[in-house]
Amino acid sequence: MTEQHHVAVVGAGPAGLFGSRRLTEVGFAVTLFNRDIKPGGLAEYGIYPDKTKIKNGLRSQFQTILANEKIDYLGNVRIGENRDLRLSDLFQQGYDAVLVTAGAQGVKKLGLPGEETKGIYHAKDVVYHYNQLPPYSMMDYQIGRHVAVIGAGNVMVDIARWLVDKQGLDDVNVLVRRGPGEVKFDRMELAFIAHYIDLDALDKELKRVSTITTVLGQAPTALLDMVKSCIKPENAGKTRPAIRFYFLTSPSEFSGGEDGWLCRIKVENNTLVESQGKIKSHGLGTFSMLEVDNLVFAIGDAVDEELGLPARNYEYMVTETPRYPIEGLNYEVDGSDVGLPSTGIFIAGWSRQSSYGLVGQARKDGLNGAEVVIKHLEHVRPNSAFSTPIIRRADVVNKQDVSNLVKRECEMAAQLGLESFKYKSNEEMLSAIR
Ligand SMILES: Cc1cc2nc3c(=O)[nH]c(=O)nc-3n(C[C@H](O)[C@H](O)[C@H](O)COP(=O)(O)OP(=O)(O)OC[C@H]3O[C@@H](n4cnc5c(N)ncnc54)[C@H](O)[C@@H]3O)c2cc1C
Known part of the structure; x- marks a missing residue:
């Protein structure tokens, strides 16, 4: 029997990380699913490599967020159709809401x-x-x-x-x-x-x-x-x-x-x-x-249509009328046309508006998305049947792994006399942290 709300956040870029932190402030338990082993999204893998000051500053903020005990991190896990877990699986596990902050992973043709x-x-x-x-x-x-x-x-x-x-x-x-x-x-x-x-x-x-x-x-x-x-x-x-x-x-x-x-x-x-x-x-x-x-x-980029949300013109589709608009913006998705719940699905960051704005904007949008989730869950009783999803793969990483990886890469940078160091493949990252 569980008395707290559980929220699945899909994507650990700036929108997902800052959004997750906000959700924990009202007592929700968050599972943060991330395609990449490392958190950060485009802050880690988009911002120009030489901008080490901004990148390091963001990395340290992300580490602090991940250390929050109400956030569970499942890295190297892809959500979507024919992937590790579908969005519908998350609702079957008993998550009360899903906040999609997976960025814009598609391309425009x-x-x-x-x-x-x-x-x-x-x-x-x-x-x-x-x-x-x-x-x-x-x-x-x-x-x-x-x-x-x-x-x-x-x-x-x-x-x-x-x-x-x-x-x-x-x-x-x-x-x-x-x-x-x-x-x-x-x-x-x-x-x-x-x-x-x-x-x-x-x-x-x-x-x-x-x-x-x-x-x-x-x-x-x-x-x-x-x-x-x-x-x-x-x-x-x-x-x-x-x-x-x-x-x-x-x-x-x-x-x-x-x-x-x-x-x-x-x-x-x-x-x-x-x-x-x-x-x-x-x-x-x-x-x-x-x-x-x-x-x-x-x-500019397009959203990833294989995530399983309704999409049109390179963007996910929001409901016609938002129940909880923020600054006139709509964060809500009706999943009923694609076999998902009609309420309880939210989008933020570049998943809401692809290729729009810098990290500060994605942070603000993630916080807004979280705020809408909070308003929605005020009227929803926590699902007592919640259970943490089990992904039967040895290479799923947790936050301790991420923290080990960050430490190991810093040591490598010092050893090699570099400003920063990154392992090139998932295999290298996994063998460095396990
Ligand atoms: C080339 C480039 C340079 C930039 N330079 C700057 C800069 O100098 N300064 C600045 O402030 N901003 C910069 N930005 C903008 C900034 O990076 C974005 O505003 C911000 O990262 C968007 O955040 P987000 O969380 O919405 O998405 P993202 O950062 O894209 O994060 C998405 C996350 O979702 C995860 N994900 C994706 N698909 C799935 C899935 N199916 N299942 C699970 N997880 C998934 C990804 O692994 C990723 O971690 C730059 C952007 C680009 C493209």
């Missing part, structure tokens, strides 16, 4: 000819690779000398930074559907690549598109001024004209060479149209070719 050509990658996979998340850490992402990146946000900046800084490339072509006035990256991130931007090429490109952008009231040189002002004094001597922007440019077709490897992208020229206060791109039907060896899509 544009449906263009040749999109599956070898050498085309999605930013998340590349980011997981360089941040050493198994199995991406062990995959061979071959990079040629000429690379295109599609996107205009902070993730594009990270990819361009990695290509120039770590891969030594001199030819990174950033394709942007809209114009220089609609870029989404911020100054702080831009500062990491500003000294690698080809300023002459940028100047020419801004002049090329200025007939369109000035009509919209945009200052033609605004982006050039911003880039110049973002070059940090310590990087002034390291300038390298490696990154070039192509605005008002959308891919329309990808072609491989004889070896099947990407060699050419057909791109369409766009114009901009203002509609209902938004600036949208519109294809002009004129095309040109770009010769490249690789393309990286940095256009």
Whole structure:
């Protein structure tokens, strides 16, 4: 007989971790299921590796949360259809509510000819690779000398930074559907690549598109001024004209060479149209070719449809009318169309809005999601038939394992004289902690 509520939280990224902590504050027992051995999600495996200060700060906050005795951690466990446990299994075990904070693990497809050509990658996979998340850490992402990146946000900046800084490339072509006035990256991130931007090429490109952008009231040189002002004094001597922007440019077709490897992208020229206060791109039907060896899509992620929640347009579907909205946002999912309960399922973080915001935003959203769970459970008696799920696999990790792993990796870093050290595979991690 149990008198406390049990909540299953799926995903131990920032949203799930901070959300779990909030749930324990009102006395709930939380089981935190996580696909990866280590907690942290994109804070561990997304944020650029060199940002050690923010990463270490977050790691230590996550360790403190995991130490909470009301949180049980089951790492290396995947929730979803045909996986370790289905969402329906969690309700069968007697969890009173499920909060899904599994991030956005799917990719967006544009449906263009040749999109599956070898050498085309999605930013998340590349980011997981360089941040050493198994199995991406062990995959061979071959990079040629000429690379295109599609996107205009902070993730594009990270990819361009990695290509120039770590891969030594001199030819990174950033394709942007809209114009220089609609870029989404911020100054702080831009500062990491500003000294690698080809300023002459940028100047020419801004002049090329200025007939369109000035009509919209945009200052033609605004982006050039911003880039110049973002070059940090310590990087002034390291300038390298490696990154070039192509605005008002959308891919329309990808072609491989004889070896099947990407060699050419057909791109369409766009114009901009203002509609209902938004600036949208519109294809002009004129095309040109770009010769490249690789393309990286940095256009945002999609939710994982195999998790078992109803999904549409890359997002999970929320109920038509939320019972407990927070700041006008809906965290509630009706699972009845997919064989799950109609109430008791909640989403937060990047699972609620894919690719939206930084860690601070995911934290806030996880806390909000937890708040909605709390409101819902005020009216629900704890399920007296609750029992902890048993997963019959030896490689499921608990919080003691995680703490051993963190300690072991710190020791390895000290031994090797590195700022940080990460085991590359799950097998290495497991043998280091057991
Ligand atoms: C390339 C990149 C760089 C970034 N850089 C920064 C930065 O510098 N600063 C900053 O503040 N923010 C940065 N962010 C944003 C930040 O990482 C996100 O805001 C935040 O991590 C989102 O948190 P989340 O908990 O919603 O999802 P995630 O962090 O994605 O966490 C999801 C968790 O769910 C788990 N999971 C997934 N599927 C399942 C499943 N089926 N079963 C069980 N568990 C599952 C995963 O293992 C993971 O632990 C960056 C993001 C990216 C993509």
